[in-house]
Amino acid sequence: MSHLPVLEVxxxxxxxxxxxxxxxxxxxxxxxxxxxxxxxxxxxxxxGKTIHAMSLLSLLPPTAHVTGGEIRYQGTNLLSLSARELRQVRGAKIAMIFQDPSASLNPVLTIGEQLIETLRAHQKMSKQEARQQAIKLLEKVGIPDAEKRLAEYPFQFSGGMCQRVMIAMALSLKPDILIADEPTTALDVTIQAQILRLIKDLQQETGMTVIFITHNLALAAEIADEVLVLYAGLCMEKSPVKALFDQPLHPYTQGLLASLVSVQHKTEKLAAITGNPPVAGEVFSGCPFAPRCPRALEKCRQQLPPLFEKEGNRQVRCFLEGSK
Ligand SMILES: Nc1ncnc2c1ncn2[C@@H]1O[C@H](COP(=O)(O)OP(=O)(O)OP(=O)(O)O)[C@@H](O)[C@H]1O
Ligand SMILES: [Mg+2]
Known part of the structure; x- marks a missing residue:
C-alpha cells in the first residue's frame, strides 16, 4: 500500500x-x-463538520469562503482548480452522501432515470449499458427486485431504501473518497445499523477512503480507524479509534465519552458536559472549551493551546497534556 496520503487538509x-x-x-x-x-x-x-465537508468539494454556501489553507487531493490543491476541473473531481473522485436522502433525490424522476443520468454524465456508455449498471448497483446496496424498482419514484422508497440509492449513486463513479455526512441520522435505529454495515462492507470491498461525519461517538467507534474531534471549528483531539476510547486525552473527549457511557447504561443522571459551545462569531482568545472545562487553568482562558503531538500517532489541543 502506498503511504502517500490521498487527502491532506x-x-x-x-x-x-x-x-x-x-x-x-x-x-x-x-x-x-x-x-x-x-x-x-x-x-x-x-x-463545523458540514462546512468542512462542503469545503472539500467546493460546495460552500455563497456567503462562505475559504480564507486560508490548502486541500490537497493526491497532491493537487483543489482550491486552485478551475470550475471545470473541479467538476471532474466532484462525484467521480470525491463523492458525498447527506443526512436527508429524500431531499437529495429528485422527486419527479424515477430512481432509474437518476442513476442512469449520473452514470452517463461521467462515463461513455449507452442507455442500455447504464441501465444494466444501475441494476447491478442497486443489487450491490441491497435493494431487492432492483430491475422493477428502477421504474419507481423516490416517494415509493422508505428512508433507508432512499439512503441505499444515494450510496449507489455515490459509488457509481467509483470514487476514491466517500464523504458521508450524518448518513444515518434521519433513519430509525435498526435501519441505521444496516446502513452503517453497508458502508463498512462497501469500504472494505472497494478499498475507498471514507470520511464519516457524525455527532455520535458510538457510530464513530463502529466504523472508524481514526477519530477527529471537532469543537468550535478546531481539532481538539485526533487519534486512532481504539486509543481514543481506551484513554481519551482531551477533557472534551472525556466528557463526550462519559455522556455516551451514561446513555448506554441508562444511568439516571446524564454525565453531560455543562454549558454550551461558543456561538458563531463569538471571539475567544483562549481555548474555546475552557468555559466548560472542569480542569481549565488560568492559562487556558488566555491562550489558545496548540495541537500537541503525542505517542501513538495522537494529537491533542490541551495544555494539561502538552506539559506531560
Ligand atoms: N449558511 C450559513 N450562514 C451562516 N452561518 C452558517 C451557515 N451554515 C452554517 N453556518 C455556521 O457555521 C458553523 C458550522 O456549521 P456546520 O453546519 O458545519 O455545523 P455541523 O457541525 O455540521 O452541525 P450539525 O451537527 O448541526 O450538522 C455554525 O456555527 C453555523 O452556525
Ligand atoms: Mg452538519
Whole structure:
C-alpha cells in the first residue's frame, strides 16, 4: 500500500460574511488521510463538520469562503482548480452522501432515470449499458427486485431504501473518497445499523477512503480507524479509534465519552458536559472549551493551546497534556 496520503487538509480556514463582518467557522483544520482509511469527524451541532465537508468539494454556501489553507487531493490543491476541473473531481473522485436522502433525490424522476443520468454524465456508455449498471448497483446496496424498482419514484422508497440509492449513486463513479455526512441520522435505529454495515462492507470491498461525519461517538467507534474531534471549528483531539476510547486525552473527549457511557447504561443522571459551545462569531482568545472545562487553568482562558503531538500517532489541543 502506498503511504502517500490521498487527502491532506492543511490549515483550512473558512468564514462566513454577515453584515460585512467575517465570522470564522473553521479555524485552521489540518489532517492527512491515507488511502483506504476511515476517518470519523465527530462534534456537537455547529462545530463545523458540514462546512468542512462542503469545503472539500467546493460546495460552500455563497456567503462562505475559504480564507486560508490548502486541500490537497493526491497532491493537487483543489482550491486552485478551475470550475471545470473541479467538476471532474466532484462525484467521480470525491463523492458525498447527506443526512436527508429524500431531499437529495429528485422527486419527479424515477430512481432509474437518476442513476442512469449520473452514470452517463461521467462515463461513455449507452442507455442500455447504464441501465444494466444501475441494476447491478442497486443489487450491490441491497435493494431487492432492483430491475422493477428502477421504474419507481423516490416517494415509493422508505428512508433507508432512499439512503441505499444515494450510496449507489455515490459509488457509481467509483470514487476514491466517500464523504458521508450524518448518513444515518434521519433513519430509525435498526435501519441505521444496516446502513452503517453497508458502508463498512462497501469500504472494505472497494478499498475507498471514507470520511464519516457524525455527532455520535458510538457510530464513530463502529466504523472508524481514526477519530477527529471537532469543537468550535478546531481539532481538539485526533487519534486512532481504539486509543481514543481506551484513554481519551482531551477533557472534551472525556466528557463526550462519559455522556455516551451514561446513555448506554441508562444511568439516571446524564454525565453531560455543562454549558454550551461558543456561538458563531463569538471571539475567544483562549481555548474555546475552557468555559466548560472542569480542569481549565488560568492559562487556558488566555491562550489558545496548540495541537500537541503525542505517542501513538495522537494529537491533542490541551495544555494539561502538552506539559506531560
Ligand atoms: N449558511 C450559513 N450562514 C451562516 N452561518 C452558517 C451557515 N451554515 C452554517 N453556518 C455556521 O457555521 C458553523 C458550522 O456549521 P456546520 O453546519 O458545519 O455545523 P455541523 O457541525 O455540521 O452541525 P450539525 O451537527 O448541526 O450538522 C455554525 O456555527 C453555523 O452556525
Ligand atoms: Mg452538519
Amino acid at each position: 492543511c490549515n483550512l480556514q473558512v468564514a462566513f460574511t454577515e453584515h460585512k463582518r467575517s465570522i470564522s467557522v473553521l479555524r485552521g483544520l489540518s489532517y492527512s488521510l491515507e488511502k483506504g482509511r476511515v476517518l470519523a469527524v465527530v462534534g456537537e451541532s455547529g462545530s
